[in-house]
Amino acid sequence: MTTDFNFELLGTDGTARRGRVHTAHGAINTPAFMPVGTAATVKAMMPESVAETGAEILLGNTYHLMLRPGAERIEKLGGLHKFMNWDKPILTDSGGFQVMSLAQLRKITEEGVRFRSHIDGAYYDLTPESSTEIQRQLDADITMCFDECPALPASKERVNEAMQLSMRWAKRSRDAFVERQGYGQFGIVQGGTEEDLRKESVEKLVDIGFEGYAIGGLAVGEGQELMFQTLDYTTPVMPVDKPRYLMGVGKPDDLVGAVARGVDMFDCVLPSRSGRTAEAWTRRGSVNLRNARHKDDPRPLDEHCTCPCCKSYSRAYLYHLTKTKEILGLMLLTWHNLHYYQELMAGMRTAIEEGTFEKFVVDFHALREQGDIERV
Structure with a gap:
């Protein structure tokens, strides 16, 4: 029987939180770390081996999977869980970060991003709507909304511009999300290291309404001290009854420091890449x-x-x-x-x-x- 997507806050110690996320493919105990399975595999590991480490959820990558082997093919083959032999929850990122960092040429407009594949140079368009649909085809338990993540350091004007665009894209991502029992979508808080922009971003996302909220735009060059300072004023204004996910982090001491500041979920390529x-x-x-x-x-x-x-x-x-x-x-x-x-x-x-x-x-x-x- 499929459960509703929900988050239980089971306890706290200071600002550190112990919880559990319920999804269509099982529960995730938090604080949780998600190994990164970029192209439907955690490199150098069998899925059974990843499960034996204690992992309860994996991250898949929309950008890479849409290029190879293609979301339509994965959907026809039964979805990402069946395709890669992983019967536990999967979160897919929106592809936005990879477009910004990997694509050979890219043009950002209000509509979305047009880019050339780093594989063969072919042109693709990725929008809030198409990213959300690709993640549905992949059968992700947790879908991420499409956003723009500027590299830091950047001017406040540039960070604000990216945050405002990301909030407009978040609304379009939410409108495109197909509600299904046990499936959820997370909004992504942007705003660089600017306190007022982070708070504004949280407010806009909460007004839209998501099953969880991610903190994006960190671990992109700002350093640990500034990252922790940003968390210090961001997590307190995020909803208490929803999971909080810090994207792309990190080293062990990053995880411990972020859990101490109220973060529930993490992903990073570091353990497998190392x-x-x-x-x-x-x-x-x-x-x-x-x-x-x-x-x-x-x-x-x-x-x-x-x-x-x-x-x-x-x-x-x-x-x-x-x-x-x-x-x-x-x-x-x-x-x-x-x-x-x-x-x-x-x-x-x-x-x-x-x-x-x-x-x-x-x-x-x-x-x-x-x-x-x-x-x-």
Whole structure:
């Protein structure tokens, strides 16, 4: 039986929130991290393996999937869940960010964006209406409205122009959204690092009405301190009874700091991309497996980690795989990183439930300051 799309706020500890999002394809416990499956795959991972890390939702990419293999083809094949063998929730971004960052040529108008594919140079038009329809064809549990995300730093005039256009596009995205039981659409708060513009954006989106609200336009060059300052005045004016999603973030300390400021959902390519470049994330910071100090080390990456990489393989073996460019190295490090991220989110959920989140944050930073374990 399909459930209604809704958000339960199960508890708080300070401004940190513990919740649960209910969708057509299952529940998502928050705070939650979404691995990025850009082209209907989390690189170097099988969907079953991603699920084993604890992930309850994946992110798919409208821009990439509309170019290859095409939304119509995926719809005919039963939707993105069936196509990629993932039976849990999926969120799709609108494609706007990729158009701005990847397309060879693009022209932004009131109607939408005309761009040339970075693959073959063919021209495409993407509008609030077509983006929303493509996401319906993909069968995304959570659809994102189409927006413009300017790179920072930018003048306040430029940021305001992009925010106002995004709000007009948000209304058109909402009008194009086909309501179905268990499916929702998120509006995207824009406004750069300008407090008044962020608040105005929230007000306009709430007037339109969405099932959730995302914070866009951050992690685009402004730095962590400014990002946190922006969250400090943005999340307090966002609806309490709706999920809050910080797009494209981030490093482990970004996640902890954002959860402390009331964010519920995250996505980032970092754990999987790092795994493919020999960087492992652990509770004591990042580890570079290209470093020769690992070549004779029989210990695991993290003796407290329960992922397959740490349970069965040594740093020496991971160094060997990295140096010989064996695919298994990418797979194991990606699995470990995704496992660590899910373990981090689960730890924050438990700490919020138990009212010990402040201690969790102190312990998290203390371990990272110690640095990687020394050779014995």
